Amino acid sequence: MTPSAIPPVRKSIRVNAASARAFELFTLGMHRWWPAAHTLNQGKPRETIVVEPRVGGRWYERATDGTICEWGNVILWEPPLRVVYAWRLDGSWTYDPNFLTEVEIRFTPDGDGTLVSLEHRNLERYGVHLERARAGLDSEDGWMGGLRLFAAQFE
Amino acid sequence: MAYPNAELLALANETRATILERLEKGPLTVGEIAAGLPVSRPAVSQHLRVLEAAKLVKEEYRGTRHIYQIDTTGLLVMRAWLDRFWTRSLDAFAQEIDRQNQQPPAPPSP
Numbered sequence: 001m002t003p004s005a006i007p008p009v010r011k012s013i014r015v016n017a018a019s020a021r022a023f024e025l026f027t028l029g030m031h032r033w034w035p036a037a038h039t040l041n042q043g044k045p046r047e048t049i050v051v052e053p054r055v056g057g058r059w060y061e062r063a064t065d066g067t068i069c070e071w072g073n074v075i076l077w078e079p080p081l082r083v084v085y086a087w088r089l090d091g092s093w094t095y096d097p098n099f100l101t102e103v104e105i106r107f108t109p110d111g112d113g114t115l116v117s118l119e120h121r122n123l124e125r126y127g128v129h130l131e132r133a134r135a136g137l138d139s140e141d142g143w144m145g146g147l148r149l150f151a152a153q154f155e
Numbered sequence: 156m157a158y159p160n161a162e163l164l165a166l167a168n169e170t171r172a173t174i175l176e177r178l179e180k181g182p183l184t185v186g187e188i189a190a191g192l193p194v195s196r197p198a199v200s201q202h203l204r205v206l207e208a209a210k211l212v213k214e215e216y217r218g219t220r221h222i223y224q225i226d227t228t229g230l231l232v233m234r235a236w237l238d239r240f241w242t243r244s245l246d247a248f249a250q251e252i253d254r255q256n257q258q259p260p261a262p263p264s265p
Contacts, residue, residue, distance in 0.1 A: 004229055006234060009238045012245075013246070017256070022252070025251065033250070035243055035244060037243075038244065071236055074265055093234060117244060123234050124179070124235065127175055128172050128175045128176055128179075141237060
């Protein structure tokens with residue numbers, strides 16, 4: 001298998017805002033729109049999402065009780081056109097500073113709006129990483145079971 | 156397979172990760188996988204069975220060769236889930252922009 005056997009997720013959407021505003025909302029303003037159902041902090045009510053606006057900046061969610069759930073960090077910070085995040089939540093939705101998939105978002109001016117393009121890549125790393133990180137490996141269900149349990153929160 | 160302690164379990168996980176890394180370069184027989192690994196062929200076979208159950212590895216016969224290769228099924232399920240996840244996220248992002256655009260302009264300061 002070559003890495004290209006697991007293609008990246010690629011999505012795009014046009015938004016009715018200039019690129020600078022779109023960039024700011026996607027980064028510093030993420031807490032205003034990130035779906036409440038997409039909380040990754042063990043279901044605790046979310047207080048905010050923080051994106052520290054620099055290379056190496058932290059990216060995390062904070063619950064109303066103060067607990068922090070790290071998601072990753074900023075790899076590339078190029079306002080207003082591009083940001084790349086390190087998404088470090090492994091297949092069991094646990095933060096691991098040694099696990100890396102990249103999420104790149106580009107903001108391309110389109111008339112008086114912006115085309116927002118997202119790519120989440122390196123997905124083949126979930127396979128090997130799961131084997132490194134997971135305890136209780138003997139369960140037949142394995143990480144597929146974990147994924148089903150997690151998905152059940154949202155579906 | 157039962158592991159008497161966490162150390163052995165971690166070692167087994169690391170061995171399985173190494174097996175996956177080897178298979179990512181191309182399909183291999185049990186013998187080829189075991190070559191150069193400090194584990195026996197029967198141990199490698201057991202690890203492969205666990206990886207098959209997790210849908211990370213699959214086997215097939217090519218002529219006389221009984222080979223193992225990466226099974227992308229589990230990874231593609233993950234990818235499909237992430238695809239839906241990002242679709243929902245981007246939709247929410249676009250809707251927030253529209254919501255902000257619809258707010259009446261702030262009254263002029265006195």
